[in-house]
Amino acid sequence: xxxxxxxxxxxxxxxxxxCHLGKEVAVADIGREFSQxxxxxxxxxxxxxxxFAIYNEQLGALLENTRLIQEITLEHACRALLIMSxxxxxxxxxxxWITAHCQLDAAGKKVACSEQVAFLVEGTxxxxxxxxxFAHLDSDLPLVLWWQGALNARFEERLYxxxxxxxxxxxxxxxxxxxxxxxxxxxENDRSRFIVHxxxxxxxxxxxxxxxxxxxxxxxxSRLSAVDSVAMETAAGHETxxxxxxxxxxxxxxxxxxxTHLVSGTHTCTFEKEDPGTQVRAQITxxxxxxxxxxxxxxxxxFSVAIKRELDCDxxxxxxxxxxxxxxxxxxxxxxDLVDLVSGQLMRGGNNQLFxxxxxxxxxxxxxxxxxSGIGD
Amino acid sequence: METNPFREDLVSRLSPQPCTIVxxxxxxxxxxxxxxxxxxxIAADGDLPPGVRVVGFARxxxxxxxxxxxxxxxxxxxxxxxHHDELWANFSRxxxxxxxxxxxLEGYHSLAKLLKDFDAQNGGTCNRLFxxxxxxEFFDDILLHLKESALNEAAGDGWSRVVVEKPFxxxxxxxxxxxxxxxxxxxxxxxYRIDHYLGKETAQxxxxxxxxxxxxxxxxxxxxxxxxxxxCAENLGMTGGRGGYYDKSGALRDMVQNHLLQLLSLVAxxxxxxxxxxxxxxxxxxxxxxxxxxxxxxxxxxNVVRAQYTAGAVDxxxxxxYREEDRVNPESMTESYVALRILxxxxxxxxxxxxxxxxxxxxxxxxxxxxxxxxxxxxxxxxMPVTARKNVLVIRIQPEEGISLRMLxxxxxxxxxxxxxKMDFHYKTSFGKASPEAYERLLLDAMAGDATLFARRDxxxxxxxxxxxxEHAWHQSDEPPPMAEYPAGSWGPKExxxxxxxxxxxxxxx
Ligand SMILES: NC(=O)c1ccc[n+]([C@@H]2O[C@H](COP(=O)([O-])OP(=O)(O)OC[C@H]3O[C@@H](n4cnc5c(N)ncnc54)[C@H](OP(=O)(O)O)[C@@H]3O)[C@@H](O)[C@H]2O)c1
Numbered sequence: 001x002x003x004x005x006x007x008x009x010x011x012x013x014x015x016x017x018x019c020h021l022g023k024e025v026a027v028a029d030i031g032r033e034f035s036q037x038x039x040x041x042x043x044x045x046x047x048x049x050x051x052f053a054i055y056n057e058q059l060g061a062l063l064e065n066t067r068l069i070q071e072i073t074l075e076h077a078c079r080a081l082l083i084m085s086x087x088x089x090x091x092x093x094x095x096x097w098i099t100a101h102c103q104l105d106a107a108g109k110k111v112a113c114s115e116q117v118a119f120l121v122e123g124t125x126x127x128x129x130x131x132x133x134f135a136h137l138d139s140d141l142p143l144v145l146w147w148q149g150a151l152n153a154r155f156e157e158r159l160y161x162x163x164x165x166x167x168x169x170x171x172x173x174x175x176x177x178x179x180x181x182x183x184x185x186x187x188e189n190d191r192s193r194f195i196v197h198x199x200x201x202x203x204x205x206x207x208x209x210x211x212x213x214x215x216x217x218x219x220x221x222s223r224l225s226a227v228d229s230v231a232m233e234t235a236a237g238h239e240t241x242x243x244x245x246x247x248x249x250x251x252x253x254x255x256x257x258x259x260t261h262l263v264s265g266t267h268t269c270t271f272e273k274e275d276p277g278t279q280v281r282a283q284i285t286x287x288x289x290x291x292x293x294x295x296x297x298x299x300x301x302x303f304s305v306a307i308k309r310e311l312d313c314d315x316x317x318x319x320x321x322x323x324x325x326x327x328x329x330x331x332x333x334x335x336x337d338l339v340d341l342v343s344g345q346l347m348r349g350g351n352n353q354l355f356x357x358x359x360x361x362x363x364x365x366x367x368x369x370x371x372x373s374g375i376g377d
Numbered sequence: 378m379e380t381n382p383f384r385e386d387l388v389s390r391l392s393p394q395p396c397t398i399v400x401x402x403x404x405x406x407x408x409x410x411x412x413x414x415x416x417x418x419i420a421a422d423g424d425l426p427p428g429v430r431v432v433g434f435a436r437x438x439x440x441x442x443x444x445x446x447x448x449x450x451x452x453x454x455x456x457x458x459x460h461h462d463e464l465w466a467n468f469s470r471x472x473x474x475x476x477x478x479x480x481x482l483e484g485y486h487s488l489a490k491l492l493k494d495f496d497a498q499n500g501g502t503c504n505r506l507f508x509x510x511x512x513x514e515f516f517d518d519i520l521l522h523l524k525e526s527a528l529n530e531a532a533g534d535g536w537s538r539v540v541v542e543k544p545f546x547x548x549x550x551x552x553x554x555x556x557x558x559x560x561x562x563x564x565x566x567x568x569y570r571i572d573h574y575l576g577k578e579t580a581q582x583x584x585x586x587x588x589x590x591x592x593x594x595x596x597x598x599x600x601x602x603x604x605x606x607x608x609c610a611e612n613l614g615m616t617g618g619r620g621g622y623y624d625k626s627g628a629l630r631d632m633v634q635n636h637l638l639q640l641l642s643l644v645a646x647x648x649x650x651x652x653x654x655x656x657x658x659x660x661x662x663x664x665x666x667x668x669x670x671x672x673x674x675x676x677x678x679x680n681v682v683r684a685q686y687t688a689g690a691v692d693x694x695x696x697x698x699y700r701e702e703d704r705v706n707p708e709s710m711t712e713s714y715v716a717l718r719i720l721x722x723x724x725x726x727x728x729x730x731x732x733x734x735x736x737x738x739x740x741x742x743x744x745x746x747x748x749x750x751x752x753x754x755x756x757x758x759x760x761m762p763v764t765a766r767k768n769v770l771v772i773r774i775q776p777e778e779g780i781s782l783r784m785l786x787x788x789x790x791x792x793x794x795x796x797x798x799k800m801d802f803h804y805k806t807s808f809g810k811a812s813p814e815a816y817e818r819l820l821l822d823a824m825a826g827d828a829t830l831f832a833r834r835d836x837x838x839x840x841x842x843x844x845x846x847x848e849h850a851w852h853q854s855d856e857p858p859p860m861a862e863y864p865a866g867s868w869g870p871k872e873x874x875x876x877x878x879x880x881x882x883x884x885x886x887x
Binding site for chain 1: 379381382383384385386387392393394395421422423426427428463464467498499501534803
């Protein structure tokens with residue numbers, strides 16, 4: 001945490017100005033100011049399906065977050081709350097700005113507008129944060145909270161027990177294991193009812209679709225029990241995405257983790273299959289300058305399946321070989337931009353049961369890779 | 378067969394299976410405008426299983442390359458998600474052209490050989506989906522030749538299915554004939570009769586609205602509902618040579634027999650025991666069986682209005698009369714408009730009329746269902762004069778898919794005055810993304826073996842029984858009910874207004 005300082009410095013003020021947050025209003029007047037905004041503009045329709053809050057503690061992220069909200073509201077009409085918390089400041093103070101993001105029809109007419117309130121919260125006051133969230137929700141609509149950065153002390157029970165969907169990105173956590181420990185204990189709390197979406201898991205979505213589509217082929221499906229090797233390549237910093245994907249493969253195939261090593265950025269794991277005595281070896285290699293998930297290959301006996309995504313490419317190359325037969329095709333690979341990930345996730349919704357199902361095998365991988373990492377490196 | 382563990386939770390639907398899709402009439406309008414763009418978009422969404430191949434069957438001579446280039450042209454213009462060269466190149470590799478006459482058995486033998494080659498390349502038997510996208514007069518030929526060449530038989534673990542485009546006959550005997558030929562060739566469970574209205578999101582939403590919400594179903598009966606209106610309005614006449622086909626069909630057979638009776642069944646059906654294809658279709662067909670039938674022309678005349686448009690104006694342009702349209706018989710007795718008062722003889726709907734209307738050259742394009750609730754008892758607020766007192770729930774099928782609910786509200790001010798207000802939900806503003814095209818959903822379902830959104834034989838035939846009574850009264854009786862008129866660009870004939878007026882009701886303003 002940065003040292004306590006009284007108020008924003010000139011660079012921070014500049015960052016704030018660059019964000020075009022709209023009209024600054026007194027926190028107590030937000031409702032009234034919005035009414036006035038709508039009274040002035042008869043062409044627009046206010047629309048909202050969810051409350052969508054973004055929480056962040058880096059002022060430098062504000063500009064990017066205003067862009068994200070603007071783009072996400074194009075597909076998801078919502079009440080957007082942008083909460084910029086600066087726990088390093090001494091003052092306990094909140095400033096607020098309001099604006100609206102409108103979808104335009106072909107003729108350039110505003111058709112549906114989402115309201116946005118941006119808050120700048122100085123000081124470490126959890127009560128303040130909770131209160132501004134609670135006080136500005138659209139009633140009856142679910143609350144989606146995108147918590148950017150580590151799950152720290154501000155992520156507390158009274159706040160998360162009101163959340164319906166929580167979006168996090170474990171790739172941004174310095175200590176994914178600690179992050180997951182906090183997350184799981186929040187999930188296990190009797191009062192919590194949120195569904196969690198880790199964007200690292202979302203990043204593997206198209207890979208999972210692609211793999212599933214290969215195994216729609218009954219001939220390949222019958223070879224599933226013959227898998228003996230898995231190889232993955234991931235971008236450095238995105239190892240959790242690969243571990244989640246591997247955890248999923250293991251959970252869905254009935255493999256249990258036997259051992260794991262981390263040597264010079266390469267995870268090597270051994271799983272035992274349901275059929276006693278048979279094993280699967282898996283390797284995850286982190287490479288620089290790659291798509292978060294770059295490559296997955298599964299093989300065994302007379303078959304192999306390979307899925308590849310080149311950096312900055314919009315497609316996955318999917319190929320499989322079974323005896324003499326070879327199939328290959330390309331599939332759309334959904335953007336890796338945060339807007340694409342969050343929008344896609346909001347669109348799919350769901351109760352994320354599969355994620356809960358694979359959590360134990362993923363956490364086992366995460367834990368053991370963490371334990372061994374000190375030895376291997 | 379063992380399920381695919383990697384599919385879990387990825388899509389909450391049956392997954393489409395790899396297959397070869399053979400389209401009969403593949404150089405036609407339907408294939409270019411709907412089928413191939415739908416398949417391309419399924420591929421663009423990553424939902425097309427690997428190993429899917431498309432074989433176009435038609436009579437003109439052309440190479441695979443020319444065929445693909447023609448389809449590509451159409452896809453560029455019509456694809457919902459735009460056209461991406463790389464994706465198209467990948468998708469179109471699987472498209473082949475097979476030249477043959479529908480009547481030529483040899484063409485089916487060579488098709489069988491082509492499919493066998495695919496099987497060999499696939500390392501096993503491939504599933505087959507035969508799509509009849511030809512004019513209906515060829516259905517018999519195609520089906521019988523498929524049987525003769527044994528293409529209808531599923532081999533090994535595979536399946537062989539047929540998708541049949543509308544019209545499913547032109548009356549009960551022709552529908553029965555078509556169905557018997559279809560069922561001679563394919564099992565009913567392998568037969569998928571397309572009614573693209575059922576593939577529309579809002580049509581699917583009718584069941585969700587009714588059975589997933591607690592507030593509607595308790596009111597969904599004759600105690601609370603006064604009547605239901607189903608409207609399908611088109612602001613087009615017989616452009617693009619449609620007159621030739623339309624004049625042989627008419628509004629009743631072209632739209633009411635299939636699409637509008639399907640919508641009516643979804644609104645009126647009882648809760649199905651499960652969401653299986655037959656679970657849902659069993660309940661829908663019960664509604665069709667309960668439709669009150671009219672035994673003589675006088676009864677038809679008092680419950681059904683038919684009409685043709687006279688010259689008028691639509692969309693700011695002069696519009697010709699129906700009988701003056703291209704390829705329409707100048708003495709035609711085919712209706713371009715029909716309005717019906719339908720009664721359903723069961724406990725739930727006894728005494729609740731369903732007013733159904735369909736017309737060409739009306740002021741707007743709109744398809745919607747409106748459920749009009751009964752007036753509250755005339756006490757308290759309800760003794761005061763109000764223009765529209767009834768609550769109305771509207772399900773808009775197209776355009777602007779959505780749902781609205783009208784209710785009364787107090788006008789602010791010291792005096793107690795009330796006005797109707799509307800709660801409106803638009804799919805587009807709420808869910809952002811454009812809904813997939815109906816054909817995408819239906820093709821995926823056919824590949825997955827889910828027939829819920831397809832018409833079953835008994836549904837089609839029961840609907841025809843109801844329609845035939847009306848057609849017979851119009852065309853075979855000595856005293857046929859009259860043909861009314863309405864100016865193009867108006868909301869139909871005044872006789873249709875009278876139909877509701879007699880019951881003290883009016884058509885909803887759209
Ligand atoms: N168009 C639509 O939007 C639409 C919508 C709903 C339902 N439908 C239904 O779909 C069906 C097809 O409609 P469409 O508009 O696509 O028809 P279309 O444009 O007239 O196409 C007819 C197709 O049949 C082929 N064909 C005709 N006679 C043949 C023969 N003797 N042997 C082999 N091929 C032959 C033609 O091939 P050649 O080009 O080689 O002559 C062409 O591919 C109809 O039942 C229609 O009612 C169409």
